[in-house]
Amino acid sequence: MRPVRVLRLLLGAVPLLASLAFAPGAVQARAAEPGDRQQSVTAPAAPGPGAEKKQGTSKPVCSPKPGRAACSSLIRTDLPAVRNLAPGTLPEGLGPRDIRSAYQLPFGAGRGRTVALVTAFHYPTAEADLATYRSTYGLPPCTTANGCFDQVFATGNQPPVDAGWALEAAIDIDAVSAACPACNIVLVEAASDTIGDLLTAVQVARTRFDDNTPQAKYISMSWGDGENNIQPVIDPVYFDFPGVAFVGSSGNTGGVTNWPAISQYVTGVGGTRLNQPFPIPGPQQNRPGGWYETAWSGSGCGFSAFQPKPPWQGAFCNCRTNADVSAVADPLTGIAIYTTTPPPVGPSGWLIAGGTSVAAPLVASMFALAGTPGPNDRPASYPYANPRAFWDIDRGTAGAFSAGLGYDLPSGLGSPRGVRGFRR
Numbered sequence: 001m002r003p004v005r006v007l008r009l010l011l012g013a014v015p016l017l018a019s020l021a022f023a024p025g026a027v028q029a030r031a032a033e034p035g036d037r038q039q040s041v042t043a044p045a046a047p048g049p050g051a052e053k054k055q056g057t058s059k060p061v062c063s064p065k066p067g068r069a070a071c072s073s074l075i076r077t078d079l080p081a082v083r084n085l086a087p088g089t090l091p092e093g094l095g096p097r098d099i100r101s102a103y104q105l106p107f108g109a110g111r112g113r114t115v116a117l118v119t120a121f122h123y124p125t126a127e128a129d130l131a132t133y134r135s136t137y138g139l140p141p142c143t144t145a146n147g148c149f150d151q152v153f154a155t156g157n158q159p160p161v162d163a164g165w166a167l168e169a170a171i172d173i174d175a176v177s178a179a180c181p182a183c184n185i186v187l188v189e190a191a192s193d194t195i196g197d198l199l200t201a202v203q204v205a206r207t208r209f210d211d212n213t214p215q216a217k218y219i220s221m222s223w224g225d226g227e228n229n230i231q232p233v234i235d236p237v238y239f240d241f242p243g244v245a246f247v248g249s250s251g252n253t254g255g256v257t258n259w260p261a262i263s264q265y266v267t268g269v270g271g272t273r274l275n276q277p278f279p280i281p282g283p284q285q286n287r288p289g290g291w292y293e294t295a296w297s298g299s300g301c302g303f304s305a306f307q308p309k310p311p312w313q314g315a316f317c318n319c320r321t322n323a324d325v326s327a328v329a330d331p332l333t334g335i336a337i338y339t340t341t342p343p344p345v346g347p348s349g350w351l352i353a354g355g356t357s358v359a360a361p362l363v364a365s366m367f368a369l370a371g372t373p374g375p376n377d378r379p380a381s382y383p384y385a386n387p388r389a390f391w392d393i394d395r396g397t398a399g400a401f402s403a404g405l406g407y408d409l410p411s412g413l414g415s416p417r418g419v420r421g422f423r424r
Helices: 096-103 127-135 161-177 196-209 229-240 356-370 379-385
Strands: 029-031 058-059 074-076 087-093 113-119 149-153 186-190 219-221 247-250 268-276 292-295 325-329 335-339 351-353
Touching: 087 335, 096 161, 096 325, 096 356, 113 161, 113 196, 113 356, 127 149, 127 161, 127 335, 161 186, 161 335, 161 351, 161 356, 186 196, 196 219, 196 229, 219 356, 247 356, 247 379, 268 356, 268 379, 292 325, 325 356, 351 356
Parallel strands: 113 186, 113 219, 149 186, 219 247, 247 268, 268 325
Antiparallel strands: 029 087, 058 074, 074 351, 268 292, 335 351
16 A cells, blocks of 8 residues: 555534435356456346346445444345355356446546545455456456555544445445446545544545546545534535535435435435336337336435525425436345455355445446546536436335436436436
């Protein structure tokens, strides 16, 4: 690890209430298909209309605690982890090829751009696990030595290890690798999961720069807490910076808002279930690859009680609403991830991850694929200026809210249709 800059900020922790919901899950290991060394495998087709749905179980990765943030990740628990893959096989779950196919992402774009992932505590096997993930899928190496990967302690001191947050970090770095293999990755580790420490890490992610890893213009926050009236006061200190794309997971709270995703300066990312079913009529009926998304029941969303409405958000209501956009989050159709740091539930190895913690780093990577934001732009406004760049999601519910034609609370504008919706 290279020496890191030390940035010490003073901020009292803001007491908040955190919540996570349980949701269904994903799969195991299978034979590789031709061409998989360049791209990953395609997920198995989901049942068509009227067919019996597969059931799975999952658990939250981080336990919510009063006054502390909780990560928005879920791990499938009804299938065992796979530590070692048989020769010629790939792990089950969505891989890089699936993500690029489902969201029509350009391959090879994003080179030289840095996605910062803000997490809490220390992930001791991050670089080695990332190497295994990328070599398994035939992706180019992303290491400290080649300047692609960096692991930064927000206070300059190594934080203690926490099993849940280490697993969250594994999900984040693998999600970025799947969506933007050419992007640089900086994992910024907060000293703890208090709001104050995480916001300090956000500040470090935004301001840090060295010769090998350029300053991050794309900052992913796969964590959050409930809303309160203090947040609009502190938001400008940490998120009111034109030219930087702040991206937050909307939470796994099933129709309840989550901060900082609900902040007016942040792009809040909701969750979907990503399938390849029989053709279903509607706005996605001609979607390439046979992909189809519905709103995920666990997705955090709703009307803000405190946040002012940003000027670019439509006339849905006279308040800030979330989600803004959505991506895969249902663990039943989750992504494959790899970790050797012992997780909080079950053994380590290849696992299936879901939750809006998956969706947020995917979208942050899509901002990076789209290009550098204008220095005076608010990247959170880009999707609203390009609504046709998203697949409209018109089915599914989250809490009391239902998806429908046009903007809706569970899915926002919809899921990415390429990266046109993430630039001017």
